[in-house]
Amino acid sequence: MSGTPGxxxxxxxxxxxxxxxxxxxxxxxxxxxxxxxxxxxxxxxxPARLYTQARRARQLLDAAxxxxxxxxxxxxxxxxxxxxxxxxxxxxxxxxxxxxxxTGRVFAHSAIEHSAVLHAAEEHVSAGGEAVxxxxxxxxxIDPDAWRAAVSAxxxxxxxxxxxxxxxxxxxxxxxxxxxxxxxxxxxxxDASVLVGRLPVAPGWSLLTASARKWGGPGGVGVLxxxxxxxxxxxxxxxxxxxxxxxxxxxxxxxxxxIVAAAVALRAAQAEAAGEAKRxxxxxxxxxxxxxxxxxxxxxxxxxxxxxxxxxxxxxxxVDGESLLYAxxxxxxxxxxxxxxxxxxxxxxxxxxxxxxxxxxNVRVSLHRDTTDEQVERFLIELPGIVAELRAExxxxxx
Amino acid sequence: xxxxxxxxxxxxxxxxxxxxxxxxxxxxDVVRVLADDPAAALDIPxxxxxxxxxxxxxxxxxxxxxxxxA
Numbered sequence: 001m002s003g004t005p006g007x008x009x010x011x012x013x014x015x016x017x018x019x020x021x022x023x024x025x026x027x028x029x030x031x032x033x034x035x036x037x038x039x040x041x042x043x044x045x046x047p048a049r050l051y052t053q054a055r056r057a058r059q060l061l062d063a064a065x066x067x068x069x070x071x072x073x074x075x076x077x078x079x080x081x082x083x084x085x086x087x088x089x090x091x092x093x094x095x096x097x098x099x100x101x102x103t104g105r106v107f108a109h110s111a112i113e114h115s116a117v118l119h120a121a122e123e124h125v126s127a128g129g130e131a132v133x134x135x136x137x138x139x140x141x142i143d144p145d146a147w148r149a150a151v152s153a154x155x156x157x158x159x160x161x162x163x164x165x166x167x168x169x170x171x172x173x174x175x176x177x178x179x180x181x182x183x184x185x186x187x188x189x190x191d192a193s194v195l196v197g198r199l200p201v202a203p204g205w206s207l208l209t210a211s212a213r214k215w216g217g218p219g220g221v222g223v224l225x226x227x228x229x230x231x232x233x234x235x236x237x238x239x240x241x242x243x244x245x246x247x248x249x250x251x252x253x254x255x256x257x258x259i260v261a262a263a264v265a266l267r268a269a270q271a272e273a274a275g276e277a278k279r280x281x282x283x284x285x286x287x288x289x290x291x292x293x294x295x296x297x298x299x300x301x302x303x304x305x306x307x308x309x310x311x312x313x314x315x316x317x318x319v320d321g322e323s324l325l326y327a328x329x330x331x332x333x334x335x336x337x338x339x340x341x342x343x344x345x346x347x348x349x350x351x352x353x354x355x356x357x358x359x360x361x362n363v364r365v366s367l368h369r370d371t372t373d374e375q376v377e378r379f380l381i382e383l384p385g386i387v388a389e390l391r392a393e394x395x396x397x398x399x
Numbered sequence: 400x401x402x403x404x405x406x407x408x409x410x411x412x413x414x415x416x417x418x419x420x421x422x423x424x425x426x427x428d429v430v431r432v433l434a435d436d437p438a439a440a441l442d443i444p445x446x447x448x449x450x451x452x453x454x455x456x457x458x459x460x461x462x463x464x465x466x467x468x469a
Contacts, residue, residue, distance in 0.1 A: 340410060358441070358442055360411040
């Protein structure tokens with residue numbers, strides 16, 4: 001290959017890939033990679049058994065659980081490791097609802113919850129329950145008065161509010177929402193996947209969920225926190241043995257190396273969080289300002305200030321979201337999109353829909369610790385030309 | 400009333416068709432877009448907001464009325 005002229009040679013000089021989709025999954029934190037490899041040798045045994053290797057595995061599990069509890073500011077027995085974030089959410093929603101089935105059967109949630117929450121709501125409704133969706137404003141934030149009215153209605157068993165929107169970044173008024181829930185005597189479930197490892201989550205919730213791959217841990221590890229005293233009757237209880245519950249995993253064997261790595265990643269992410277949140281917030285500010293200034297007919301979505309530090313979303317008029325995503329990928333930028341053509345259901349994102357935002361030509365950029373200033377600059381330099389090219393191809397220039 | 404049949408077209412095509420037609424009608428006239436891509440329900444009102452035109456409403460399923468005011 002060395003010295004070969006022509007296209008083959010050229011391909012070796014493709015631009016560096018800029019991975020800008022941490023809101024789906026952040027790259028594995030280097031500390032987590034090390035911990036994962038160590039735990040694959042040292043922590044593969046079943047923590048429920050009684051021999052030496054199992055006791056070692058159990059020690060690693062206990063240490064990981066204690067580390068996660070400390071990072072989240074909760075008690076160790078309140079933490080359970082789940083199969084992934086979706087599993088944590090489903091168990092939190094259905095378990096929280098079933099725990100209070102005698103009080104009522106209504107599940108109140110924001111219109112912009114993660115689809116895992118909405119799918120759990122559908123499951124609840126198809127089992128005879130009821131779900132109430134609280135609308136959001138143009139910035140993607142719930143109206144506190146509408147929230148208060150929804151959670152204090154008769155028969156509400158559980159309320160759910162995402163800590164900050166995973167699609168547009170807008171932070172939710174968690175403290176006010178928690179106060180309204182407390183006044184109504186309704187437990188609050190907070191899906192904090194967007195914030196854990198990045199920013200502290202306001203207190204006042206009863207159940208919390210998170211996903212390790214969002215903070216730089218491996219995929220396949222979710223975290224479910226159930227505060228002491230909260231009535232909780234999760235689905236699949238029959239298969240969930242008491243020793244597994246007590247140890248904070250299951251039903252079934254845990255992926256212990258991944259759990260160990262997830263805990264190490266969370267510790268590392270939190271240690272860097274203050275500096276990283278500030279740095280990423282400034283990069284997002286730059287993206288918001290420059291995209292608005294350099295790309296004509298673009299709608300920047302979500303709250304410009306009160307938001308998750310690492311997420312920015314915008315929609316480009318007359319541009320097909322799928323074409324934009326592929327064009328960006330060819331230039332070395334990995335992003336995601338809420339446009340209908342990029343979803344399996346061919347529906348626009350329910351979050352953009354709830355906000356009344358333009359949904360086609362939509363791009364979500366989400367940053368992480370490895371995102372460099374240079375990558376963001378290169379994105380900002382190349383984006384206007386990419387959008388202009390797609391508009392020229394579609395013959396929509398000047399419309 | 401001018402009617403644009405965009406049934407079967409995926410977004411952003413219905414919005415592009417609307418953007419092409421609106422400048423050709425008189426101020427005050429209504430253009431009706433027939434579109435069954437679910438994104439049209441979102442993107443036609445959003446286009447009106449971005450272009451300063453009036454979204455009159457959706458009188459029936461897959462039907463969107465836009466009045467030229469600018």
